Amino acid sequence: MDAHVNDGGSLRFNGIGKVFPGVKALSDISFVAHPGSVHALMGENGAGKSTLLKILGGSYIPDSGNLQIGERPMDFRSAADSIDSGVAVIHQELHLVPEMSVAENLLLGHMPARYGMVNRQMLNRRAAELLKELAGEIDPRERLGNLSLGQRQLVEIAKAMSRNAHVIAFDEPTSSLSAREIDRLMTIIGKLRDEGKVVLYVSHRMEEIFRICDAVTVFKDGRFVRTFEQIDQLDQNQLVTCMVGRDIQDIYNYRPRERQGEALRAEGLLGPGLNEAVSFTAHKGEVLGFFGLVGAGRTELLRLLCGLERLKAGQLVLDGQVLNLKSPRDAIAAGILLCPEDRKKEGIVPLGSVAENINISARHHHAQLGCLVPAQWERENAERQIRALNVKTPSPDQPIMFLSGGNQQKVILGRWLSLSMKVLLLDEPTRGIDIGAKSEIYQIIHNLAAEGIAVIVVSSDLMEVIGISDRILVMSEGALTGEVAREQADEARLLQLALPRTRG
Incomplete structure (x- = not known):
């Protein structure tokens, strides 16, 4: 193992x-x-980008091929x-300890000490310096x-x-x-490029790729497709077609529906x-979008709608009946279901199978003798949903992680x-997801909307919320600031409603 290599040179992936x-x-x-140079890695989910970065970061060992920095081959174990070896990988899954302080997380493994004890003053000072920019x-x-x-x-x-x-x-920073x-972050990445660093950048946000990257390599199904050395000679449609193997004219798939x-x-x-x-009111057969900047209160609103938080005032009425939600279990029983923003932390059981x-949530409806769930129902339901939603998995038994x-x-x-289901709540449903998915x-x-379900979508992606919604509600600083019909929705109008209000 060649240690302490930080002397420049290109990064090569060889087979x-x-x-x-x-x-x-x-x-x-x-x-x-x-x-x-800032080098983008692009491809649909499952194309292999994150796996390659985990090999670069030493989390995975390749079965074939090797890495090279400058003229020196690397063998990360x-x-x-x-x-x-002078590599830093910022993974999409955060490797931090929630119970520790920010400073302790930043300097974990090399905390300043004095007389055998952590020097808290120095620890916090160094952490502040790291966070400053x-x-x-x-x-x-x-x-x-x-x-x-x-x-x-x-x-x-x-x-x-x-x-x-x-x-x-x-990786999706x-x-x-x-x-x-x-x-x-874009300013800092620009500085890293000016300092001669090799920067790899994975993102599904096209505007970021064209804003900060110099070159792009496209993957599909774990295979190399093509490297474009000069991204300024490429347009978005060419890149999308290269990624997904087809031209996606209208990714939002919107079709007018009659509101019920x-x-x-x-x-x-x-x-x-x-x-x-x-x-506000959400109608059957409607996609109701919520837009706002970070801290606007959108996620907090969804937590109230699904019983994760208790109301201090007001009431929820579903199909004409006043609800008394004391927990998410009550909301699920009523037909109000949430897909949370942080799916890895709050949405999935990582070690569980697909x-x-x-x-997991429907088992109690099919339990026999109070606790036994028929294996046939488990298998058939999983296979039915995998088929219906085109879930790419080698088998239903594959760990979801x-x-x-x-x-x-x-x-x-x-x-x-x-x-x-009567109401589906989606909090940032496409965060970290490629354009095809x-x-x-x-x-x-x-x-789902066409089947008469009310779908409420929270998104910080302005084009997404305009593209999929029948109607858009805008929030700012914990309050509703406006309602915009799809026909009148444009970026300037929604942003104006989303900006903090001037207080006199």
């Missing part, structure tokens, strides 16, 4: 292959990323090997678990960048960040995250489709 049980994740991947508003002494998902993402980025690595890889935080009667009515809701009473994750983000999201939808998710949303 990298990786096989998991039942899945060939990578096959003969070869390309070069150059110093002083652990994450420590990768770090010692990227997230100066975060208190190093704060317990990490108290931070938002976006703030935790910034801490993970700051932690990786503190190592002064020559090769830095970002902006998936939970606000527009202001994204601007900061009232499904859910919220009257004067107040609770955690809401600073003014919120009232079938278990699909069946090995599926791509898009397929995990489909499994969560399959769980709720196994139950009787997004199109499939949108089609599922429209199919």
Whole structure:
């Protein structure tokens, strides 16, 4: 193992292959990323991008091929090997300890000590220096678990960048960040490029790829497709066609529908995250979009709608009946179902199989003698949902943690489709999902609406919420600030409603 390599040079992948049980994740991947360049890795979920970054980070050992930095071949057998060789990988799954402080997470493994004890003053000072440029508003002494998902993402980025690595890889770094935080990150990535670093960048957000990247390599089904050395000579349609093998003209799949009667009515809701009473109506057969900036109160509203938080005031009326939601169990029984924003933390059982994750909520409806669930029903329901939602998995027994983000999201939808549903709540349903899988998710949303289900979608992707919604409600600072019909929706109008109000 060649340690402490941080002397520049290109990063080469030479014939990298990786096989998991039942899945060939990578096959003969070869390309070069150059110093002083931001190199995008693009492809649909399951194309192999994250697997390649885990090999680069030492989490996985390739079954064939090798890595090369400059003229030196690398043989990473652990994450420590990768770090010692001047590599920093910022994975989409955060590797942080929620119970520890921000400072402790940033300097874990090399905390400053004095007389055998952690020097807290020095620890917090060093952490503040690391956070200054990227997230100066975060208190190093704060317990990490108290931070938002976006703030935790910034801490993970700051932690990786503190190592002064020559090769830095970002896997969906902006998936939970606000527009202001994204601007900061883009500035820092530009500086890394100017310093001669090799930067790999994975994102499904096309605008970011064309904003910050110099070159792009496309993967499909674990195989290398093509490298475009000059992204400024490429347009978005060419890149999408290369990724998915077909031209996607309208990824939102929107078709006009006739709105039906009232499904859910919220009257004067107040609770955690809401600073003014919120009232609205969602109709059967309607896709109702909620847009707002980070901290607007959208996620908090959904938590009230599904019983995760208790109302302080107001009431919910479903099909004309007043609800008294004391827990998510009550909401599920009423037919109000949530797909949460952080699907890895709150949506899936990572060690469980695909079938278990699909069946887990509907089992009690099919239990015999109070506890036994027929194996035939388990198998048939899982296979039915996998087929209906086009879940890409080698078998229903595959652990869900090995599926791509898009397929995990489909499994969560399959769980709720196994139950009787009246209102579906979707919080950032396509976060971290590629453009092909997004199109499939949108089609599922429209199919559900066509069946008379009220679908409420929270999204920070402005084009997404405009593209799929029949009607859009805008939130800012814990309050509803406007309602916009699909025909009148445009970016400027929605952003104006979403910006914090000037207080006189």
